[in-house]
Amino acid sequence: MTTVNELFARVCLGDEAAFERWMVVVEPQLRRSLAPWARAVDVEGVVQETLLRMWIYAGDRGDALEGTDASLRFALGMARNVARNEARRLGREVALAEGGEEGAGGARGLGGAGTAGGAAGGADGSSGAGGMQVEPPPVHDPALRRIILGCIELLPARPRAALQARIDRGHEEDDRDLAASVGMKRNTFLQNIVRARRALEACLESNGAPLDEVLP
Amino acid sequence: MSGRDVSEEVQEAVVTPWRERDRAGRLVPPPEWWDLSAEALDEVYRRQLRARAMERALDARGRSGTVKAVMARLRGE
Numbered sequence: 331m332t333t334v335n336e337l338f339a340r341v342c343l344g345d346e347a348a349f350e351r352w353m354v355v356v357e358p359q360l361r362r363s364l365a366p367w368a369r370a371v372d373v374e375g376v377v378q379e380t381l382l383r384m385w386i387y388a389g390d391r392g393d394a395l396e397g398t399d400a401s402l403r404f405a406l407g408m409a410r411n412v413a414r415n416e417a418r419r420l421g422r423e424v425a426l427a428e429g430g431e432e433g434a435g436g437a438r439g440l441g442g443a444g445t446a447g448g449a450a451g452g453a454d455g456s457s458g459a460g461g462m463q464v465e466p467p468p469v470h471d472p473a474l475r476r477i478i479l480g481c482i483e484l485l486p487a488r489p490r491a492a493l494q495a496r497i498d499r500g501h502e503e504d505d506r507d508l509a510a511s512v513g514m515k516r517n518t519f520l521q522n523i524v525r526a527r528r529a530l531e532a533c534l535e536s537n538g539a540p541l542d543e544v545l546p
Numbered sequence: 547m548s549g550r551d552v553s554e555e556v557q558e559a560v561v562t563p564w565r566e567r568d569r570a571g572r573l574v575p576p577p578e579w580w581d582l583s584a585e586a587l588d589e590v591y592r593r594q595l596r597a598r599a600m601e602r603a604l605d606a607r608g609r610s611g612t613v614k615a616v617m618a619r620l621r622g623e
Contacts, residue, residue, distance in 0.1 A: 346617070346620065346621075349617075349620075350609065350613060350617055351607075353609075353612075353613045353616060354609055354610075357610060357613060361594070361598065368587050368588055368590070368591035369584040369587045369588065372560075372565075372579055373591055373594065374560075374594055375565050375572075375573035375574070378563075378565060378612060378615055379572075381612070381613075381616045382616055382619060382620070385616075470606075470608050475603055475604055478600060478604055496611075497601060497604060497611075500564055501611040501612070501614035501615035501618060502564070502614070502615070504562070504576075505559060505564070505576075517555065520559055521555055524554045524555055524558050527558075527597075541596055541599075541600070542596070
């Protein structure tokens with residue numbers, strides 16, 4: 331049984347810790363599959379919405395999914411449908427047509443996936459995304475983590491404070507609140523994050539760990 | 547307006563995993579998102595990829611800001 335299947339079986343039983351781990355495994359591929367939609371929709375919002383709907387779907391009829399990595403395949407189809415619906419709602423289908431639609435998901439036959447509640451799939455309960463390449467689960471690299479932490483430590487105080495606030499609490503607070511927590515206005519906060527990211531990339535490169543090459 | 551013409555600060559404002567919800571319960575992007583050109587949106591997408599990957603690399607459980615945001619929603623935080 332694959333990691334994705336094992337985790338999702340527990341997710342269907344309401345196991346939140348398993349859902350967190352399942353998201354850790356599938357999120358990178360889910361996000362990359364939305365590259366063709368980047369000009370039409372807010373990809374971050376689509377990824378989060380898809381993951382939330384997968385939690386609901388798992389509790390509702392997730393155990394109907396069958397096959398290797400079926401939940402990931404289904405999530406890829408759902409993400410695509412969420413993105414398509416969002417592009418339509420925003421009237422941004424033109425941007426989509428210019429950029430092309432075919433993403434990594436390639437899911438078909440998911441009529442209704444991504445609609446309210448997200449409870450829909452192929453008629454046979456399968457994902458309907460045959461032929462898609464499932465990527466191996468991301469591997470945690472302690473050495474890379476040490477290098478990144480070392481580079482963050484070398485940042486000037488204010489860029490470091492801004493970046494650290496974003497990394498630590500960016501999921502639960504907006505930038506205005508994060509900025510206030512480190513004694514900055516929002517614009518200054520954003521400038522400092524930009525400075526921090528630039529310096530961090532240079533530092534990683536000088537340590538033989540260029541960001542684009544080492545991060546999954 | 548190309549991706550490079552838009553200030554990096556404006557793009558960075560959209561990179562955050564934080565998303566408000568509107569009255570219908572939909573996740574809404576930061577206001578800057580609406581001002582970005584197609585090329586700038588491509589660049590934001592690349593920046594988000596790198597930011598989420600770095601967050602994963604730094605977290606002991608491999609969680610990105612996205613995963614943490616979803617878990618927070620789930621738990622009603």
